[in-house]
Amino acid sequence: MNSELASDPGESTVSVDLGDRSYPIHIATGATGRFAAAFARSLGDVSHVLLIYDAAVEPWAEALAAQIRVESTRVDAAAVPSGEPSKSIAQFGQLLDWMLDRGADRRSVVVAVGGGVIGDLAGFVAASFARGIRFVQVPTTLLAMVDSSVGGKTGINLSGAKNMVGAFWQPELVWIDTLAMKTLPDRSYLSGLAEVVKYGVIDDAVFFDYLESNAKALVERDPEVLRYAIRQSCLAKARVVGEDERETSGRRAILNYGHTFAHAIEATAGYGTLLHGEAVSIGMQMAASLAIRLGRCDAGVLERQTEVLQACRLPITFPEADVAAMLPVMMRDKKVAHGKLRFILPTKIGHVELVGDVDPAEVETAIRAHC
Amino acid sequence: MNSELASDPGESTVSVDLGDRSYPIHIATGATGRFAAAFARSLGDVSHVLLIYDAAVEPWAEALAAQIRVESTRVDAAAVPSGEPSKSIAQFGQLLDWMLDRGADRRSVVVAVGGGVIGDLAGFVAASFARGIRFVQVPTTLLAMVDSSVGGKTGINLSGAKNMVGAFWQPELVWIDTLAMKTLPDRSYLSGLAEVVKYGVIDDAVFFDYLESNAKALVERDPEVLRYAIRQSCLAKARVVGEDERETSGRRAILNYGHTFAHAIEATAGYGTLLHGEAVSIGMQMAASLAIRLGRCDAGVLERQTEVLQACRLPITFPEADVAAMLPVMMRDKKVAHGKLRFILPTKIGHVELVGDVDPAEVETAIRAHC
Ligand SMILES: NC(=O)c1ccc[n+]([C@@H]2O[C@H](COP(=O)([O-])OP(=O)(O)OC[C@H]3O[C@@H](n4cnc5c(N)ncnc54)[C@H](O)[C@@H]3O)[C@@H](O)[C@H]2O)c1
Ligand SMILES: NC(=O)c1ccc[n+]([C@@H]2O[C@H](COP(=O)([O-])OP(=O)(O)OC[C@H]3O[C@@H](n4cnc5c(N)ncnc54)[C@H](O)[C@@H]3O)[C@@H](O)[C@H]2O)c1
Ligand SMILES: [Zn+2]
Ligand SMILES: [Zn+2]
Numbered sequence: 073m074n075s076e077l078a079s080d081p082g083e084s085t086v087s088v089d090l091g092d093r094s095y096p097i098h099i100a101t102g103a104t105g106r107f108a109a110a111f112a113r114s115l116g117d118v119s120h121v122l123l124i125y126d127a128a129v130e131p132w133a134e135a136l137a138a139q140i141r142v143e144s145t146r147v148d149a150a151a152v153p154s155g156e157p158s159k160s161i162a163q164f165g166q167l168l169d170w171m172l173d174r175g176a177d178r179r180s181v182v183v184a185v186g187g188g189v190i191g192d193l194a195g196f197v198a199a200s201f202a203r204g205i206r207f208v209q210v211p212t213t214l215l216a217m218v219d220s221s222v223g224g225k226t227g228i229n230l231s232g233a234k235n236m237v238g239a240f241w242q243p244e245l246v247w248i249d250t251l252a253m254k255t256l257p258d259r260s261y262l263s264g265l266a267e268v269v270k271y272g273v274i275d276d277a278v279f280f281d282y283l284e285s286n287a288k289a290l291v292e293r294d295p296e297v298l299r300y301a302i303r304q305s306c307l308a309k310a311r312v313v314g315e316d317e318r319e320t321s322g323r324r325a326i327l328n329y330g331h332t333f334a335h336a337i338e339a340t341a342g343y344g345t346l347l348h349g350e351a352v353s354i355g356m357q358m359a360a361s362l363a364i365r366l367g368r369c370d371a372g373v374l375e376r377q378t379e380v381l382q383a384c385r386l387p388i389t390f391p392e393a394d395v396a397a398m399l400p401v402m403m404r405d406k407k408v409a410h411g412k413l414r415f416i417l418p419t420k421i422g423h424v425e426l427v428g429d430v431d432p433a434e435v436e437t438a439i440r441a442h443c
Numbered sequence: 444m445n446s447e448l449a450s451d452p453g454e455s456t457v458s459v460d461l462g463d464r465s466y467p468i469h470i471a472t473g474a475t476g477r478f479a480a481a482f483a484r485s486l487g488d489v490s491h492v493l494l495i496y497d498a499a500v501e502p503w504a505e506a507l508a509a510q511i512r513v514e515s516t517r518v519d520a521a522a523v524p525s526g527e528p529s530k531s532i533a534q535f536g537q538l539l540d541w542m543l544d545r546g547a548d549r550r551s552v553v554v555a556v557g558g559g560v561i562g563d564l565a566g567f568v569a570a571s572f573a574r575g576i577r578f579v580q581v582p583t584t585l586l587a588m589v590d591s592s593v594g595g596k597t598g599i600n601l602s603g604a605k606n607m608v609g610a611f612w613q614p615e616l617v618w619i620d621t622l623a624m625k626t627l628p629d630r631s632y633l634s635g636l637a638e639v640v641k642y643g644v645i646d647d648a649v650f651f652d653y654l655e656s657n658a659k660a661l662v663e664r665d666p667e668v669l670r671y672a673i674r675q676s677c678l679a680k681a682r683v684v685g686e687d688e689r690e691t692s693g694r695r696a697i698l699n700y701g702h703t704f705a706h707a708i709e710a711t712a713g714y715g716t717l718l719h720g721e722a723v724s725i726g727m728q729m730a731a732s733l734a735i736r737l738g739r740c741d742a743g744v745l746e747r748q749t750e751v752l753q754a755c756r757l758p759i760t761f762p763e764a765d766v767a768a769m770l771p772v773m774m775r776d777k778k779v780a781h782g783k784l785r786f787i788l789p790t791k792i793g794h795v796e797l798v799g800d801v802d803p804a805e806v807e808t809a810i811r812a813h814c
Contacts, residue, residue: 159538168532168608172601200571203598203609204689227574230543235538238574239610318575 082296084303087217088141088222090242091193091318095124097222097246097306101295101342104314107247108139114245115206118136118181120170123149124194129212133185140183141186149176152190159193159228161237167197167304181244187213188220192238195226209243212252216347218271218305221246223313246306250298258388261350265290265384266330268301270356271308273377274329277422279304284376287383326424328355333439336398337390346390353386354442362438363417368427375420393443399432453667455674459593459681468593468617472666478618479510479706486577486595489552494520495565497557500583500777503623504556507581508724511554521543521775525533530599531563532608534688538568538593549573552615555709558584559566559591562605565596570612580614583623585635589642589676592617594684617677634720636661636755637701637776639672642679645700646767648793652677655747696793696812700787701727704810707769708761724757726811733809734788738800744789764814770803 083100098110111118121140125133130151137147150170152158171180184194184207190210198207209221227238255263268290272280282300283290289297309327316323333355338346346354360374381388402413413430454471469481482489498506503524508518521541523529542551555565555578562580569578575698580592598609624632639661643651653671655663660668680698688696704726709717717725731745752759773784784801 161532161539165532165536171602172607200608200610202607203596203611225574230540233543239569239571240574253550338756434709 082299084299086303086306086310088242088246089163089314090224092316092362093242095242095244095246097248097310099248099250099299099303099306101250101299103249104135104139105253107136108143110245110247110429111140111208112143114208115181117373118145120174120176120180120182121145121183122176123147123183123185123250124167124190124197124286125149125151125184126190126212127151128154129186129252129255132210136183136185152186152193154186154189154365156189156229159189159235159286160185161228161230163193164197164200164228165359167194168201171197171201172409176205178205180205182207183210184208185203185210185212187211187216191221191323192227193226194233195224195241195243196228196238199239201318204241207241209246211246214253214261214302215267217248217250217302218264219309220269221248221310223304224317225309250293250295250302250304253293253298261293261345262291262385263347266349266353266356266386267380268305269377269380269384269386270327270329270352271305271333272380273356273373273421274326274416274420274424275308275311275422276304277420279308280376280380280421283380283436284383287380291384296360326416329361329418329424332402332413332415333358333398336376336401337393339401340394340397341392345392346387350387351390353381353384353388354390357381357388357442358438359415359417362415362430362434363427364420365434365438366417366430368425369418369420373421376421391443393439395436395439395443398439399436402435453568457674457677457681459613459617460685460787461595464595464613464688466613466617467537468619468681470619470670470674471698472521472621472623472670472675475506475510475617475622478507479514479714480510482579485579486552489516491545491551492516492518492554493545493547493549493551494518494554494556495538495561495568496520496522496555497525497561497583498522499525500557500623500626502573502666503581506558507554514747517594523564525557525560525564527560527600530560530606532601533607534564535568535571535599536689538565539572542561542572547572547576549576553575553578554581555579556581556583558587559584561600562587562592563609566595566612566614567599567609570597570610575612579616580617581619584627585624585632585673586638588619588621588673589635590638590680593658593677593680595688619665619673619677621664623674624669625665630718632664633662633756635720636718636730637722637724637752637757639676639725640699640748640757641698641723641754642676643751644727644789644792645697645795646679646793647675648791650679651729651747651751651792654751655754658751666702693797694802696797700789700795701730702728703773703784703786704769707772708764711765711768712761712763716763718814720760724752724755724759725761727811728752729809730786730788730796732784732812733786733801733805734790734798736805736809737788737798737801739796740789740791744792746800747792762814763791764810766807766814768809769810770807773806791795 086097105158182198211217213223222240227235230236332350337351363369457468553569555562582588582592595613598606601607705722708722733738785799
């Protein structure tokens, strides 16, 4: 057993260091009863909470609301329909109207309970109401636990453009309880594992070793292994975000490993055919192949990554890919500078670099290697 | 003639000092021809400008757009209907859709041309698009020149709540050309003067002296006097904002001198009966009376303030006031702490302080003194 795990009594805290915007990420299993205390520790006296939750996790939301009410704090709760379409200007406006109607003011606190959709939406609502009020993230999908709830990116979609509108707005507390995984469908859970593997490849070789040894337990949602995997993922994300909070230095771009390919797969396959993490899994395979072709790393990186992704039951090829359509999409991606393709590519397990001016023919070959 | 004026060749720059968010306010008369150069100085190479303007100032917007195009920058322009209802979620969403449609990206720059409505709306659009892109304020009302374009408060309204949604987002440049005053109706212009007088009372006794001597020329829109008054107003606002950018220390509250009364007047008279500056003028009179009653300043403060406001042709009483309705509105105002009324009150010309726990009976008497 990993030595850090042995010294971990089950609950732990990771801190995101951003000066006066720093906050803790609390990771535990079955800790709802301690939520109110952690909430009070991070936020002090709060008189009014606006709890915004995914309709699919109503029981969770109710349990948390009950906890907060124990401290005689007033709680108003609003259910948001599940799914990406809720990240809209219309839903944003509705929630703001609802908050005003509930008497929210600048001392009120928003609590977001749900996956990335709810976190992104409620976070942007909190960032904008009265020019910014405090908020807490309670992620209930694995993707939200290891990725979207940490780092302060909030936002909504415009028709045809994801995350086009939003704010950088950090939460005061991220509260992760792996019990929420009980109701999460397998495909969504496994999809979240792609981002977990990503952190190993881009930033933490020791963690990657751990994943190689513990993939089976992780897939089976063993609480201890799961907590450890979430913890290492949050540590990696917090490190990167701490170095580049607002995506200005370029450092934060390493989180996009595999994502330029993934976005092109998602866009050309029609959003919804693949889950995001599934596309990321295939995209990381393409990126590793590209790195090998460009002489940036040896074939062992792809081999080890392939084995871990397969052990996590993630897809590693996409036979239905429309390769001819993918390249133009990639040329429009944000990481294209002056018409040149740029990629985050591994040099070895645990380290990536930004590689510019990549020949489109090499990119196409890397794509075809996984179709 | 004032010595600082003598050394001012007509154009001048005030700087707002906010660390890496600092920016210049440029003040001139008939300087459109130099806009492109100032724009390039503040923003560097820009490939795409989104010019958002009040439909009432189309010729101004077109002249500026032509200037920017001289540098072969692509300019897309959108007219927004005049008036407060444009500060809505619907208009916000429409502008964002339009920007996406025009191919805006995170390097694009928003230029807001109009009064406070356009500046607040376009500023929030810039703050939110791609989680924040750069923007420039070109205020075309006096209120916008001396108040709303400086300080980074952006936002829109919810039905029944002004400025309830928004962001703190600083511009890269504020470009003030007093020629825009040519088309501004008298009532709007004079209304803006109330905020100018406010700066003298709260922060700058020498400037107040100047206003006493030059009120007539100011009312007649003498360009030199007008530029000087705008400059001193911007200096005062920049000083206060520099000390309390996000309204956290309480310092920024001094800008609300007269405003607790003014908001109550506006709310009970029905928004639109009085212009904002007219209500502020009456509100400052009530605040000065309250200060005298509480023994915070001598009667001379009110006398001098009355004379300057009258010389600026601003109302100093509001006989139609619904006094009984005003107090409850004031109790709901943001500056009420734990049910106690708090006011920004003068101690002498050029200095104000926050006074808490004020007896409502004294407030009512101060209101009645100006009805
Ligand atoms: N802000 C960021 O940094 C960031 C990073 C990555 C992704 N994102 C965003 O996150 C979103 C995707 O997040 P997601 O994958 O969590 O999607 P999601 O929020 O849509 O959740 C996926 C599905 O799971 C359901 N669900 C949530 N928790 C559940 C639970 N405990 N039990 C059963 N069902 C549950 C939801 O109702 C939904 O149908 C996207 O909008 C993406 O843009 C944001
Ligand atoms: N952000 C801040 O710090 C701040 C401060 C004070 C006020 N405000 C906001 O500012 C708004 C009020 O600003 P305003 O008084 O400029 O109102 P406004 O923008 O509505 O302009 C007033 C009127 O003048 C017209 N107009 C504008 N420029 C003109 C010109 N050069 N010639 C002829 N007509 C012209 C407009 O079409 C409008 O009808 C309010 O929404 C208020 O909340 C914001
Ligand atoms: Zn991802
Ligand atoms: Zn005002």
